[in-house]
Amino acid sequence: MRKSKIFLFLTLILLFGFSQEALAYTQEIFKATPYYIHPVTGVIEDPGNNPGIGQGMTENVVHPQALVETTDDGRIFLSVRYxxxxxxxxxxxxxxKRGDASFYSVPAQVTASTxxxxxxxxxxxxxxxxVRGSFFVGPMGRDVIxxxxxANPTPGNTDFKTLSGGSTSSSSRAPIQNQNQASQAQILNQTSAAISENTAGPTNLPSAGQIIPAAQPGKKVEQKVVNSKFSAGDLGYKHGLLTKDDPQIKKLYYSNQKDKKKGVKKKxxxxxITKAFIYAGIGLLTxxxxxxxxxxxxxxxxYKSLERKTYSRMEGLYEKD
Structure with a gap:
């Protein structure tokens, strides 16, 4: 009996140790991949509806690395750089979550800026x-979506600001889904507070620490699709900005150059109406x-008639003489 209690006690200790290790605070660097078109559904929400330009824009804005921090109570925080x-x-x-139908609005905190x-x-x-991102672009004068x-996690961190601790209090947990359990105001306050509690040390950057509230706290984001709903795989090619090295551009550009060198002019x-004017001109000239x-x-x-008459008169005058 005593041995059974000891065995049970050791088993509980081992299980507790494994669970603590499994939920230990971790840092991982992920590859961030931007998309102008939703990577699963293929829909476009941006009002511009221009994948060729839009994909290049998103790639220029979103930094290719992102930090993911998992706290010891299982919460996950993503740090991205624009x-x-x-x-x-x-x-x-x-x-x-990949495969879900809806997006849920969440607040964000600015952790660093240049x-x-x-x-x-x-x-x-x-x-x-x-992640569904949007912001207002000054030079364009409109919002973009x-x-x-x-993907591809690697343990560690680069130069991202991290959570000061490794834990967050369960009382400040803000569910991202099943938002009917709390009011919009509570969700915003709870999540904002949770992020603020785990901010790194003070920084001299003016906007660091700024809380960006959720656009629609705890609610599903209304998606306004501007294109037909097709799979991104059905496009048949990768959208991106066309450059001078792209085969399509080379084909168009160099074929035009060859035509110019050969002096080929397509009429x-x-x-x-033009034909009628031409034919009328030809007829008039004819x-x-x-x-x-x-x-x-x-x-x-x-002239010949006058000449004959003149000769006849002269002959008549000579005959009279």
């Missing part, structure tokens, strides 16, 4: 997450030429 931060404002963030970059920390429901996900076909010939022949005949 480039061209001096041109954007009014950022919003929404998250969904003249051209800004880091944000948000809470995510899973590492298999899709795009997506990104994370457009003549229209009916008529004028024919009239000229008739006048010339008539003058010649008239």
């Amino acid at each position: 480039n061209l931060a001096n041109y954007i404002k009014n950022e919003t963030f929404a998250v969904q 003249e051209t970059t800004k880091d944000y920390r948000i809470e995510i429901p899973s590492k298999d997450v899709i 795009f997506y990104y996900d994370i 457009a076909p003549l229209g009916p 008529l004028l030429a024919f009239s000229g010939i008739l006048v010339t022949v008539g003058l010649y005949i008239y």
Whole structure:
């Protein structure tokens, strides 16, 4: 009996130790991949509806590395970096597990910033997450909407600000889904407080520590699709900005250059009105030429007639003499 108690006690200790190790605070660097088109559904929400330009824009904005921190109570925080931060404002963030139908709006905290970059920390429901981002672009004068996900984790960190502790109090836990359990205000306050509690040390960057509230705290984000709902795999090619090295551009550009060198000029076909004017001109010229010939022949005949009459008169005068 005593041995059984000892065995049970040791088993509980081992299980407790494994659970503590499994939920230990971790840091991982993920590859962040941006998309103008939703990577699963293939929909576009951006009003511009231009994948060629939009994909290049998202790749220029979203930094290719992101930090994922897992706390010892199982919560997951994602830190991402936006480039061209001096041109954007009014950022919003929404998250969904890959395969889910809806996005849920979440608050974010600015953890670091420079003249051209800004880091944000948000809470995510899973590492298999899709983030829906939006912001206002000053030079464009409108909001843009795009997506990104994370993959290929590597233990450690680069230069992202991290959570000061490794834990968050369970009382401040803010569920990302099943939002009917709390009011919108409670969700915003709880999640914002949870992020603030785990901010790294003070920084001299002016916007660091700024809380960006959720656009629609705890609610599903209304998605306004501007294209048909098709799978991204059905596109048949990867969207991106066309450059001078792309085969499509080379084909168009160099074929035009060859045409110029050969002196090939493609003439457009003549229209009916143009043809009518041409034929009328030709007919008028023909008529004028024919009239000229008739006048010339008539003058010649008239001249010969006068000449004969003159000779006849002269002969008559000589005969009288």
